[in-house]
Amino acid sequence: MDKETKREIILDNYQNPMNKGLKDDKSYILKNTNNESCIDNIDMMLKAENGVIKDILFDGEACAICTSATSIIIRNLIGKTLEEAEKIIKNYQNMINEKEYDKELLGELLVYDDIYMQPNRKKCALLPSDAVERILEVIRNEN
Amino acid sequence: MNRDDFPILNSGIIYFDNGATTLKPKCVVDKMIDYYTKYTSNIHRGDYDNAMKTNEAYDEVRELVRDLINAKNISEIVYTSGTTESLNLVAFGFFKKYLKKDDEVLINKAEHASNILPWLVLQKEIGIKVKYIPLDENRELTIENIKKTITDKTKVISVAHISNVIGDIRDIEQIGKICKEKNIYFVVDAAQSISHYKIDVEKANIDFLAFSAHKMMGPTGVGILYGKKELLDKTDPLKYGGGMNQNFESNGEYVLKTAPIKFEAGTPPIAEVIGLGEAIKYIKKIGVDKIHKYELELKEYMVEELSKIPNIILYNKNSKSGILAFNVEGVFSQDTSVYLNHYNIAIRAGNHCAKVLKDDLDIKNTCRVSLCLYNTKEEIDVLIKALKNSKDIFKVVI
Numbered sequence: 001m002d003k004e005t006k007r008e009i010i011l012d013n014y015q016n017p018m019n020k021g022l023k024d025d026k027s028y029i030l031k032n033t034n035n036e037s038c039i040d041n042i043d044m045m046l047k048a049e050n051g052v053i054k055d056i057l058f059d060g061e062a063c064a065i066c067t068s069a070t071s072i073i074i075r076n077l078i079g080k081t082l083e084e085a086e087k088i089i090k091n092y093q094n095m096i097n098e099k100e101y102d103k104e105l106l107g108e109l110l111v112y113d114d115i116y117m118q119p120n121r122k123k124c125a126l127l128p129s130d131a132v133e134r135i136l137e138v139i140r141n142e143n
Numbered sequence: 144m145n146r147d148d149f150p151i152l153n154s155g156i157i158y159f160d161n162g163a164t165t166l167k168p169k170c171v172v173d174k175m176i177d178y179y180t181k182y183t184s185n186i187h188r189g190d191y192d193n194a195m196k197t198n199e200a201y202d203e204v205r206e207l208v209r210d211l212i213n214a215k216n217i218s219e220i221v222y223t224s225g226t227t228e229s230l231n232l233v234a235f236g237f238f239k240k241y242l243k244k245d246d247e248v249l250i251n252k253a254e255h256a257s258n259i260l261p262w263l264v265l266q267k268e269i270g271i272k273v274k275y276i277p278l279d280e281n282r283e284l285t286i287e288n289i290k291k292t293i294t295d296k297t298k299v300i301s302v303a304h305i306s307n308v309i310g311d312i313r314d315i316e317q318i319g320k321i322c323k324e325k326n327i328y329f330v331v332d333a334a335q336s337i338s339h340y341k342i343d344v345e346k347a348n349i350d351f352l353a354f355s356a357h358k359m360m361g362p363t364g365v366g367i368l369y370g371k372k373e374l375l376d377k378t379d380p381l382k383y384g385g386g387m388n389q390n391f392e393s394n395g396e397y398v399l400k401t402a403p404i405k406f407e408a409g410t411p412p413i414a415e416v417i418g419l420g421e422a423i424k425y426i427k428k429i430g431v432d433k434i435h436k437y438e439l440e441l442k443e444y445m446v447e448e449l450s451k452i453p454n455i456i457l458y459n460k461n462s463k464s465g466i467l468a469f470n471v472e473g474v475f476s477q478d479t480s481v482y483l484n485h486y487n488i489a490i491r492a493g494n495h496c497a498k499v500l501k502d503d504l505d506i507k508n509t510c511r512v513s514l515c516l517y518n519t520k521e522e523i524d525v526l527i528k529a530l531k532n533s534k535d536i537f538k539v540v541i
Contacts, residue, residue: 006541007537007538007541010537010541011537011541014537039476039477039492039493039494039508040477061475061507061508062475063475063477063478063481064475064478064537064540064541065540065541067475118481120481121481124477
């Protein structure tokens with residue numbers, strides 16, 4: 001993906017993020033995620049039924065990288081099974097952390113494949129994956 | 144001014160994050176290296192030459208601090224690890240014993256976490272009431288609002304001399320006068336002001352004053368608590384151990400040393416204290432008034448130029464210190480900060496440890512430029528140019 005396309009996708013997801021705004025609905029599981037060395041702070045809530053992710057919402061204050069990554073993760077995960085979601089999150093984290101990953105699984109998340117070049121922004125990109133990871137863990141432990 | 148004294152500036156960095164920590168002049172670093180390379184030893188223990196040299200270098204700093212803030216006696220100067228420890232010592236070593244349920248402590252929402260959280264903990268632990276003096280429309284603290292908030296229950300007023308986001312200079316002499324009249328304890332957080340503005344603890348009737356070396360061109364890891372002698376005598380240490388005791392026996396009896404030594408358990412940051420002394424000498428040589436005048440000129444220039452850029456929001460145009468909080472309209476402060484880093488400009492983005500100021504500021508996070516004597520108009524011009532091009536922010540940061 002060329003730099004211009006990446007920038008367009010990131011900017012579009014930053015300026016018009018998917019599913020911004022939380023609901024008061026107990027069928028969702030909510031987690032806050034923030035990093036003390038950075039000022040991004042977001043809440044994410046996820047609803048799963050019969051092993052499939054039905055909906056994910058988020059809210060908070062965060063930079064362009066964090067907000068767009070949250071939006072793209074939400075786009076990618078809705079409709080996926082919990083196992084698929086876990087795989088995507090794992091591979092996404094591997095990509096950000098410069099480890100081996102499966103490109104085929106990541107779709108638009110590949111826009112962050114060179115974020116490691118700005119080390120201080122890696123945590124911005126990882127923040128939503130941390131929240132989703134912890135929500136998936138709650139679901140796994142419930143079942 | 145004095146740019147040659149700061150070797151780090153040769154790297155080309157434009158350093159506007161002085162509210163977080165200032166750069167260090169070479170003389171401060173050299174003084175600390177001297178201790179480490181020529182006469183390292185512990186204090187108050189040895190009889191050999193180097194130990195005596197260390198004692199002398201370490202002890203003379205108390206007098207330099209006393210003179211800087213015009214305290215009566217060096218026994219009123221306590222070495223701590225910084226402003227945070229100083230304020231914690233005030234809250235938990237003194238006020239925890241002397242305040243009672245429903246006694247009021249007046250602070251305000253523009254204070255740093257270290258002048259809010261200790262009081263909130265005391266509120267929970269012993270039932271004092273923490274009250275926020277309202278800020279005016281410029282988010283500044285006014286004498287009028289302080290007077291209006293005081294009640295018969297008010298026992299403490301604790302404020303920053305210069306607030307770290309808004310940068311307003313509080314009239315501590317006037318507040319001290321009110322405190323004296325009404326028999327209220329007066330605590331001042333001088334972290335942001337100590338190297339930028341003259342402080343006279345006697346004139347301002349200050350009971351406790353706290354500041355850090357690293358925000359006054361000195362090293363990290365050391366700070367000062369000034370306390371009136373009769374109050375320090377009544378204050379309990381937060382740390383116990385070597386150096387601070389007179390005697391102790393296996394039957395449980397012990398006698399502590401007197402203030403300030405009773406607060407300084409363990410081996411202190413010796414090199415850092417010596418570095419602090421050198422920083423004070425450095426500041427005195429230039430003159431605090433001259434530093435303040437210069438920084439204010441720079442700020443006024445910056446405000447004038449930034450006001451010409453339509454999409455820049457300024458939050459504290461009028462305050463009289465070198466601190467300016469702003470945002471680029473529609474851009475998250477951290478993105479602006481990352482963008483400016485591409486121009487080698489160091490600023491700070493965030494809530495600046497003033498997490499409750501958001502109630503009054505309508506926004507949680509801002510960009511903050513905080514100036515020091517080595518900054519220049521030319522550096523500000525680079526900032527202005529970068530912010531004029533801010534429509535390109537996302538081309539740069541993404």
